Amino acid sequence: MPIKIPNNLPAVHTLEQENIFTMDEDRAYAQDIRPLRILLLNLMPTKIVTETQLLRLLGNSPLQVEFDFMYTATYEPKNTPQEHLVKFYETFDAVKNRKYDGMIITGAPVEQIPFEEVAYWEELCAIMDWSRKNVYSTLHICWGAQAALYHYYGIPKYPLKQKMFGVFAHTVNIKEKMLFRGFDDVFYVPHSRHTEVRREDxxxxxxxxxxxxxxxxxxxxVIDKKRRHFFITGHSEYDPLTLKAEYDRDISQGLSVQVPVNYYPEDDPTQTPVVRWRSAANLLFTNWLNYYVYQGTPFDLNKLNDEGELNGLFGDGI
Incomplete structure (x- = not known):
């Protein structure tokens, strides 16, 4: 089944070349079903790249998904054409009277700045508070996860002695649960960050x-008790060459940066990177969309509330 995205979005051409089923607005309106409504708050500087990465993963679901794109009004993006923002993106003021089945808040290259000093921090807090009453399930990624954990629960971030940079092996703490259903015992995820949150907090x-x-x-x-908020510290959505692009950029700027761990064969950056995380990434986003959005959200989005009382299909699972 397709993802429904705006007519002429640049990601369409890339996704069609990869045989990912997309549907433009005109065709989708002719169907007599309700698509899932997903809001993407894109805080990444290269917004078109991030859109494509996330749409690629969510396009593998058998569900029809309708996307809205949002950026912060209190900070003007410098790496995305203004005409792209005007055509495809909205600000919080434009969407705050709507309700959504799901929302994704991306990472951002501001992790070494104290939360309160980030230019759009107050606006982001308002958006996160709004999402608790107007979005059924929210997925926070990397810095977006750190920001939400800090805003909701006061959990701090800590600077790392060395950038967490590469592709790392992971395990599931609670097996047989829906977000990680179908995962191998050991799976891989890219990370690219200078800070961390800690287990003890x-x-x-x-x-x-x-x-x-x-x-x-x-x-x-990390998941909250109501199973409506997810905090993901890695970048499962990354393309095969995203870490390479970051590494090459830092080297070209004369920065001291280590070769991404477990990424290049024999840690040799002249070789082609090995993709170890694609299947796990597809499962993660498909499981979230299916089990935590589609199977829990009400058909009438106006029934959404901030108490999590509409998740009866979940039973006692996580």
Missing amino acids: IEKVPDLTILSESEAAGIYA
Whole structure:
């Protein structure tokens, strides 16, 4: 089944070349079913790249998904053409009176800045508070996860002595649960960050459960008690060459950066990177969309509330 995206979005051409089924607005409106409504708050500087990465993964679901794109009004993006923002993106003021089945808040290259000093911090807090009443399930990625854990629960981030950079092995702490259904015992996830959240801080919060972690990279996936908010510290959505692009950029700027771990054969950056995370990434996003959005959200989105009382299809599972 397709993902429904705006007519003429640049990602369409790339996705069609990869045989991922997309459907433009005109064709989707002719169908007599309700698509899932997903809001993407894109905080990444290269927004078109991030759109394509996430749409690629969510396009593998048998569900029809309708996307809206949002950026912060309090910070003007410098790496995305203004005409693209005007054509495809909206600000919070434009979407705040709508309700959504799901929402994704991306990472952002601001992790070394204190939360309160980020230019759009107050706006982001308002968006996160709004999402608790107007979005059924929210997926927070990398810095977006750190920001949400700090805003909701006061969990701090800590600077790392060395950038967490590469592809790391992970395990599932709670097996046979829906977010990681179908995962191998060991699976791989890319990470690219200078800060971390720590197990001991999360374990102090009764409303949070650690679902997955890595011996080398630390906490990976956390879920809240109501099973409506997910905090993912890695970048499962990354393309095969994303870490390479980051590494080449840093080297060209004269920065001291290590070769991404477990990424190049024999850690040789002249060789082609090996993709180890694609299947796990597809499962992660498909499982979230299916089990935590589609099977829980009400047909009438106006019935959404902030108490999580509409998730009866979940039973006692996580």
